[in-house]
Amino acid sequence: MIRISNLTKVIPGGPKVLDDIHLDVEDGEFIAIKGASGSGKSMLLKCLALQEKWTRGTYKLDGTDILKQGLTGRFKVRREVAYLEEKPVLYPSKTGLKNVIIGSVTQTPAWRRWTGMVRGDDYMGAMDTIEKLGLLDKAHLKAEKMSGGERQRIAVARALVHGAKIILADEPVSGLDPHTADQVLADLKRLCTEQRVTVIAVLHQGDYAERFADRIIGLNNGKLVIDIRGRRLTEREKMLL
Numbered sequence: 051m052i053r054i055s056n057l058t059k060v061i062p063g064g065p066k067v068l069d070d071i072h073l074d075v076e077d078g079e080f081i082a083i084k085g086a087s088g089s090g091k092s093m094l095l096k097c098l099a100l101q102e103k104w105t106r107g108t109y110k111l112d113g114t115d116i117l118k119q120g121l122t123g124r125f126k127v128r129r130e131v132a133y134l135e136e137k138p139v140l141y142p143s144k145t146g147l148k149n150v151i152i153g154s155v156t157q158t159p160a161w162r163r164w165t166g167m168v169r170g171d172d173y174m175g176a177m178d179t180i181e182k183l184g185l186l187d188k189a190h191l192k193a194e195k196m197s198g199g200e201r202q203r204i205a206v207a208r209a210l211v212h213g214a215k216i217i218l219a220d221e222p223v224s225g226l227d228p229h230t231a232d233q234v235l236a237d238l239k240r241l242c243t244e245q246r247v248t249v250i251a252v253l254h255q256g257d258y259a260e261r262f263a264d265r266i267i268g269l270n271n272g273k274l275v276i277d278i279r280g281r282r283l284t285e286r287e288k289m290l291l
């Protein structure tokens with residue numbers, strides 16, 4: 051479970067971009083973040099991934115006080131929280147399978163990245179996850195030849211194989227055609243229901259948030275102004291974003 055209290059982010063010498071955010075997230079929840087451009091959506095994800103320093107606030111993961119625990123807290127986030135950018139960074143000349151196994155730069159020791167060495171049990175686990183994400187036929191295709199949706203799903207598989215329990219995804223379906231976007235979001239949703247993975251995704255465009263998320267939160271000028279479950283936004287709520 052994630053428990054965030056008083057999360058505030060002030061850019062040094064600049065504006066306050068997150069303002070006293072309180073948020074509790076249960077394991078297995080799929081949360082969509084909405085909000086206008088510049089409202090703080092990406093910053094919220096980056097703070098949860100510890101890619102941005104918190105100005106103030108408390109961050110608890112399964113009861114561990116992450117910001118108070120120093121390196122132990124950082125390692126927990128690094129192990130359990132995967133941050134997926136809009137265009138996931140994969141090794142272009144390596145296959146989907148290799149990308150999943152050797153992991154991202156932050157997750158893998160340098161020698162494995164350079165040698166690309168693969169153990170038998172790594173192989174089985176990776177193929178299993180790739181299959182769950184419906185990409186078995188693409189496992190041996192080089193990443194540079196994959197479509198945007200396939201790359202997204204390889205990035206999700208990579209996060210899971212390396213032990214992620216929480217996936218933070220920044221606009222995971224922007225630039226994808228509606229059918230592929232539906233596939234990616236259906237995969238994420240299935241991970242939540244079947245494996246209790248928690249997904250927090252920026253889904254501002256279209257009605258993806260309403261169709262796939264269990265819960266929608268909305269940001270306006272760095273403040274949390276909406277937090278609703280399992281229903282469409284009212285016209286009044288849409289005006290707030």
Ligand SMILES: Nc1ncnc2c1ncn2[C@@H]1O[C@H](COP(=O)(O)OP(=O)(O)OP(=O)(O)O)[C@@H](O)[C@H]1O
Pocket residue numbers: 061064067085086087088089090091092093094
């Ligand atoms: N390093 C930085 N220095 C100064 N301002 C920043 C920095 N990073 C973010 N900001 C500002 O913080 C605010 C929130 O940025 P953020 O990227 O979280 O917005 P967003 O809601 O994700 O927007 P978009 O939908 O356009 O991606 C913006 O006003 C942005 O200009």
